[in-house]
Amino acid sequence: MGVHARRDPGLSPGQRGPRARWDEDDVRVRPNPKGSRPRTKERPAHADAVDGFVVAVDRGRSYCLVGEGTPQQRVVRAMRARELGRQGVVVGDRVGLVGDVSGTPDTLARIVRIDERRTALRRSADDTDPIERVVVANADQLVVVTAVANPEPRSRLVDRCLVAAYVSGMQPLLCLTKGDLRPAEEVLGTWAPFGLDAVVTSRGPEGLLGLAEVRERLEGRTSVLVGHSGVGKSTLVNALVPDADRATGHVNAVTGRGRHTSTSMAALALPGGGWVIDTPGIRGFGLAHVDPEAVLRAFPDLLPGERECPRGCTHDEPDCGLDGWVAQGRAGAAGAVRLASFRRLLAARRPAREDQVGPDEPPEVPVDA
Numbered sequence: 001m002g003v004h005a006r007r008d009p010g011l012s013p014g015q016r017g018p019r020a021r022w023d024e025d026d027v028r029v030r031p032n033p034k035g036s037r038p039r040t041k042e043r044p045a046h047a048d049a050v051d052g053f054v055v056a057v058d059r060g061r062s063y064c065l066v067g068e069g070t071p072q073q074r075v076v077r078a079m080r081a082r083e084l085g086r087q088g089v090v091v092g093d094r095v096g097l098v099g100d101v102s103g104t105p106d107t108l109a110r111i112v113r114i115d116e117r118r119t120a121l122r123r124s125a126d127d128t129d130p131i132e133r134v135v136v137a138n139a140d141q142l143v144v145v146t147a148v149a150n151p152e153p154r155s156r157l158v159d160r161c162l163v164a165a166y167v168s169g170m171q172p173l174l175c176l177t178k179g180d181l182r183p184a185e186e187v188l189g190t191w192a193p194f195g196l197d198a199v200v201t202s203r204g205p206e207g208l209l210g211l212a213e214v215r216e217r218l219e220g221r222t223s224v225l226v227g228h229s230g231v232g233k234s235t236l237v238n239a240l241v242p243d244a245d246r247a248t249g250h251v252n253a254v255t256g257r258g259r260h261t262s263t264s265m266a267a268l269a270l271p272g273g274g275w276v277i278d279t280p281g282i283r284g285f286g287l288a289h290v291d292p293e294a295v296l297r298a299f300p301d302l303l304p305g306e307r308e309c310p311r312g313c314t315h316d317e318p319d320c321g322l323d324g325w326v327a328q329g330r331a332g333a334a335g336a337v338r339l340a341s342f343r344r345l346l347a348a349r350r351p352a353r354e355d356q357v358g359p360d361e362p363p364e365v366p367v368d369a
């Protein structure tokens, strides 16, 4: 199934990429102690269900794009059928809908199926919260937005985003903003050992420079944007999706919410195909429960060295076999740096004050004014 809607002349821009208000109450709690994949409930009784793509979730209502890319494309408001149990619907979910799927105002369809998620971005309220909450489903890429200056990059926070990307099955992309304030190379070195793809944007005389490079990475894929306040994420989203504000207004007209609430999450259709999901409501990821193993899988050069490890190795202990593996040169010339970087990510799983991002943080001192 195609994941992106091309510009459709039959629809207003708002209908292509609605953006709804999202807050913590909308996140369904589903304990998932095994960290297993969410279940898919395929009910033969609903063989007639139509497919939808969840573009926004607001107060228990999902806004689903139906007939994507066809003249019948529409946004259908829906609620979860009781038979789904406690399983929550999140932005990015592929669902099956029954009932009134006309998309006519004031109608409400029922979601009777949630397709198995290819990827699931999770977070918890804090690192000690044992309950995992999926916040975005099926995204391909996690775009970690950080400024080269003003505010100063928070490397630990970026590291945490990388862990979140690796364990959720999403490809990370580093997006450095405000490249006009300082050479991006000074910052890029911090993440060089991870072999990340990176793009740099800066303020130019006629808008953002580097936008074409960003677009190229986003085209035809679903990307989640994360970054703390002030890094220029809104500036970037508005440049990528010129009618983002109108899209926001559209969904708020449907949901009756004011448009200036502090948290919102929705998938916005990119003009060239693909989706961006902004995450203003997400202040961090709960990573304390992330298995070292899951992080190690992002380091294919180190992974085979695990054979030398004692059972249940945390990979951060004296007996860890990875040290020997690297010392023998089996992970290549960059082995030592890679191992240190891997351990840096392991350490970043642990909570720290720095992770309290969002409205509570002290204001940054403007240097670009």
Ligand SMILES: Nc1nc2c(ncn2[C@@H]2O[C@H](COP(=O)(O)OP(=O)(O)OP(=O)(O)O)[C@@H](O)[C@H]2O)c(=O)[nH]1
Pocket (backbone or CB within 6 Å): 177, 178, 179, 180, 181, 201, 202, 203, 227, 228, 229, 230, 231, 232, 233, 234, 235, 236, 280, 368
């Ligand atoms: N110098 C410079 N400033 C920028 C650039 N991009 C954005 N800014 C400025 O940085 C400030 C923050 O930008 P926003 O886009 O509001 O940042 P945000 O990450 O969305 O922040 P919140 O809305 O607080 O989440 C604004 O004053 C922008 O004008 C850039 O490339 N260069």
Ligand SMILES: [Zn+2]
Pocket (backbone or CB within 6 Å): 306, 309, 310, 313, 314, 315, 316, 319, 320, 321, 322
């Ligand atoms: Zn080990």
